[in-house]
Amino acid sequence: MKFSKQALLGTTVLLGGSVLLYATMHQVLNAPAKPAANSQQVIAKPTTDNQSAISNEPLTADVATEKNLLAQKQKEREQRVAAQEQQAQQYMTEQQRIEAEALARSRAENQLYANKNAANTNSVIASSVTAITQPVVKPRPVDTVAAPPQKQAAVPNSVQNTAQTQSAAKTQSTTQIVATPKPTVTAPVVAQPQPVAKTIPNNPGTYQVKVGEGLIGLSRRYNVPVDVLASVNNLNTTSSLRVGQTITIPTAAQVNRITQQTQAREQQRQNEIARKKQEAEQKKQQALLQQQQEVARKKQEAQLKEQKRQQEIAQKKLEAQQQAQKKQAFQAAQDNLRQARQTVKETDVKGTFGVQVALATDQKKASEITQKLQAAGYKVKTTQTSKGVRIVVGPEKGKVAALALKDKLNNDSRVDVNSGWVLYW
Template identity: 45%
Template sequence: MKLRNKAILGASVLLGGSVLLYATVNQVINDKQQIANGETTVLQAPEDSSTEEQPLTADIQTEQNILAQKKKEREARVQAQEQNAQQYLTEQQRIDAAALAKSRAENQLYVKEDEIARPVVTPRPMDTTKQVSQQPTQMLDVSPTDAEKKTTEEPTFHSVTPKTQQTSAKIIDNNQQVAEQRQKAQDDEKQRLLVKQREQQKIKQQAEKQLEKQKREQAQKQQEKSKQEKIENSKRPTTYQVQRGEGLIQLSRRYNVPVEALAQMNNLDKNSTLNVGQKINIPNDAQIKRLQREATEKEQKRQQEVIAKQKQAQAEAQQKQQYQTAQQKLKEARQTAKKTDAKGTFGVQVSLATDQKKADEIVKQLKSAGYSAKTSQTSRGVRVVVGPEKGKEAALALKDKINADPKLKANEAWVLYW
């Protein structure tokens, strides 16, 4: 029943599309015929009673231009309608093809479902043989009896094997095979991982054994070295009296002592010459390590002092350069200064002392460096000012000179205007 309804629906869709397509194509053909016959639609302008009557004059060229323009417009509309009709036709063909394919697929699906659901009936030979043996004299009677009709028409379900059961059995078998294959793959993967873990464990054990072997060898070497050092220490005296032709290098090689440690132990230079009968202290291993550590620390300290001195020298050179530059700039500014450069006088405030005594000390230091300074009392303390200078450029140069002067060590001077 469902198949019949779907077939009717598909036929209705095809019929409706065909009718619509026919109407569209017919309209396009009529428009083309009208254009070919030269039929035009004349638009009448509304009468205006307010305008005056115009004389009837015919401009043939104007009329021809209007007709040609209208013909072009009609051709454009017809072409657009043809394109729309072609697009509609293509879309309708696609829809019809899709509906037909869907209908065929559903028909095949329903046919398959009907075949699967339809039981297979097998005849009952026992009943037919029994009927023939019981009535041998009625074999000429062609019409079947009621029992035969019942036997042939009504199947017994205990002898029927439906295809659904066969399909289900096949599906079950396939599922079992898939499950077995999956289980086999999982077992293989587990086996592979187990083998890999065993190999990794074996490699790890070999690495641990190799590491233990190396540790034992290192411990054995360390023990041998300690024994050798003990033997050497037992042979090494604490003091030694220098013989003719002996030096620090010879003694260091004889008692296996670094020449630097031997020289440091005796407050000597490693290139020093030893005198006959001079007593030399021979350090043991602990003393050698201490002396080497002290020598390393001393060398690091010396390098740090060298670096600090270099930085200080660079800073002093830079400050000296700044001082010379500021002094030259001040000299130039004083030479070019004029009375009209500023309305007032400029000075450089060097410090703000807490009392007059400290201010006098600063003034004394400034005067000893060659500056002219004076003090003035303020609400915040005693101000120490160097100057005055005419012109702001000269005052700024004087400030830079005071800040860069190594004798004063001042870096907070600033220009004061009064």
């Protein structure tokens, strides 16, 4: 078991009180008798009525003096014993109070340490707690003070009986004091730590700080949480206190109210934190979703752009192929035309033919077509008809040459002739 400074201090106070009580009892019981000078002074004191009555007898003057001295000593001894009894009773009461306070502090401190250890380790302490046994203080027996020997022959029976009665009463009183021991208080042996019911001390309302006191000590003394005590006095839990500073000690109702308010604020703070966390999570999810959508959009745009580029490439490739094909067809048509013209020269072909390429609606349109054909190197002739201006390319001798010229015109991209037919010139 771990003992705190308060438990050790309580044990030290118990031992010191026991030693002090023992020393006091020993000094009181072994006090020396008064010197003979006091006896002479007592003899010189005026006697009481009984002593006067006894002194009138001439034969018992010495016995009366002895009786007076004996009675005086008896009275003084009784007074000393009564004073010693009262002082011993005060010491016993003070010792019991100190022992009770030390034992209560020790138990409270041990219970506090046990609760802290249980809260930190979350385990049940199965070891038994060593019992703190209060030391038993047994008063030392007081020796009965024997009365001095009396002169039996010279003392009358009445005086002797009186002295014997007083001595017996004194001996019985002393014996009763010695025979009555102090009740022994023994702390019970605790097998397992049990929760100690916290007693709330009286609330002083306000308290002035003394030397060495702080918030933690005051909170333990008045069973008030440190944070509540600091909150009531507008302090921090780590603030230091000045000597003489006035501290407000809240009541149990105020502690409950402040605790409930603190719990409500803490719950509200936790709810606010949870709400902000949820909002942050939602914003994060939305940002992530928007980012994913933006990435998908950009990816789709890139795919569309790539697809369009591929289509343009394919289109250009196709156009190039078509241009190449037209070029080849034009070259083939031109070769055919040259070969047909050569064949016409070698053979005797009758007739002249031409290729009609268009029938313009007016002369202006006919002039535009004629200029384009002439720019391409063709010979053009126009004739007016009832349906419009006829545009004819030629002439060529022989129909074979005219057909070859038509193929050349249809494959020539410079003149844009889609259809043409051979006419007899």
